Amino acid sequence: MSDDRARRPAGAPRTTAVQRVLDAHAEQLRATRGRALRVLDLGGGTGGTAVPLAVAGHELTVVDPSPDALFSLRRRAVEQGVEQRVRALQGDADTVGALVGPEAAFDLVCLHGTLEVVDDPGAAVGAAAALLAPDATLSLVVAQRLHAVLSNALAGRLERARAVLERPDGRWGEEDPVPRRFDEPAVVALVQEHGLTPVHVQGVRVFADLVPSALLDSEADRAALLALEEAAAQAEEHRLLGSLGSALHVLARRG
Numbered sequence: 001m002s003d004d005r006a007r008r009p010a011g012a013p014r015t016t017a018v019q020r021v022l023d024a025h026a027e028q029l030r031a032t033r034g035r036a037l038r039v040l041d042l043g044g045g046t047g048g049t050a051v052p053l054a055v056a057g058h059e060l061t062v063v064d065p066s067p068d069a070l071f072s073l074r075r076r077a078v079e080q081g082v083e084q085r086v087r088a089l090q091g092d093a094d095t096v097g098a099l100v101g102p103e104a105a106f107d108l109v110c111l112h113g114t115l116e117v118v119d120d121p122g123a124a125v126g127a128a129a130a131l132l133a134p135d136a137t138l139s140l141v142v143a144q145r146l147h148a149v150l151s152n153a154l155a156g157r158l159e160r161a162r163a164v165l166e167r168p169d170g171r172w173g174e175e176d177p178v179p180r181r182f183d184e185p186a187v188v189a190l191v192q193e194h195g196l197t198p199v200h201v202q203g204v205r206v207f208a209d210l211v212p213s214a215l216l217d218s219e220a221d222r223a224a225l226l227a228l229e230e231a232a233a234q235a236e237e238h239r240l241l242g243s244l245g246s247a248l249h250v251l252a253r254r255g
């Protein structure tokens with residue numbers, strides 16, 4: 001087992017703080033519009049974000065270049081009985097406009113874990129922003145640099161920690177499985193450059209990848225970890241904690 005996997009708690013929850021905020025925001029948008037939302041999930045993969053939104057009644061378009069991911073997405077949608085509300089398209093985030101057509105407009109566009117892997121994050125955000133209807137929202141989830149600095153340092157991988165801190169792409173080397181990591185100010189600037197206004201900026205999943213799995217051997221421990229994550233995500237007066245989260249969640253509105 002790799003060092004990374006050994007340190008990751010078994011059964012660590014998906015980032016529940018992201019899901020909770022996204023669900024609440026989608027409900028708010030649905031109430032404003034008086035109908036289910038048209039949602040575009042760019043780099044939606046196997047549907048971890050998209051399928052729960054379809055279960056909530058929204059109409060999903062998922063774009064991903066991976067046929068395997070789209071196959072799993074379709075299977076997951078069928079299992080949940082929402083295949084009629086999930087459209088799966090093979091393609092890239094930065095050329096999605098050509099795929100969905102010039103008239104397409106979405107109430108919510110998700111780029112979760114996608115900006116790390118695309119060729120050009122600016123082009124991907126630009127393509128996403130261009131498909132937002134008036135008063136629609138872009139939801140971004142990206143890997144944060146500082147978390148990787150800390151987790152590598154705590155694991156004794158000090159040269160990697162320093163590389164993550166100093167390299168512009170936030171990687172510890174060519175073997176790093178994450179192609180790039182982000183800093184909050186750069187992400188905020190990126191959405192603003194495309195005419196969007198950030199309305200929610202929160203670092204999440206602060207502890208789950210730092211606590212060794214050996215220290216989390218009971219359901220009670222895992223529940224306590226989840227409660228700690230939730231408390232950290234909501235501690236507005238301790239925003240520093242959010243900067244240390246493994247992911248940054250940004251909701252940005254088109255005015």
Ligand SMILES: C[S@@+](CC[C@H](N)C(=O)[O-])C[C@H]1O[C@@H](n2cnc3c(N)ncnc32)[C@H](O)[C@@H]1O
Pocket residue numbers: 042043044045046047048049063064065066069091092093094111112113114117118119
């Ligand atoms: C880390 S996964 C995230 C999956 C999903 N959004 C989630 O949060 O679980 C990254 C996804 O981006 C997809 N991807 C890779 N290159 C892409 C591109 N140029 N445009 C859109 N998606 C891409 C991958 O196939 C993969 O499904």
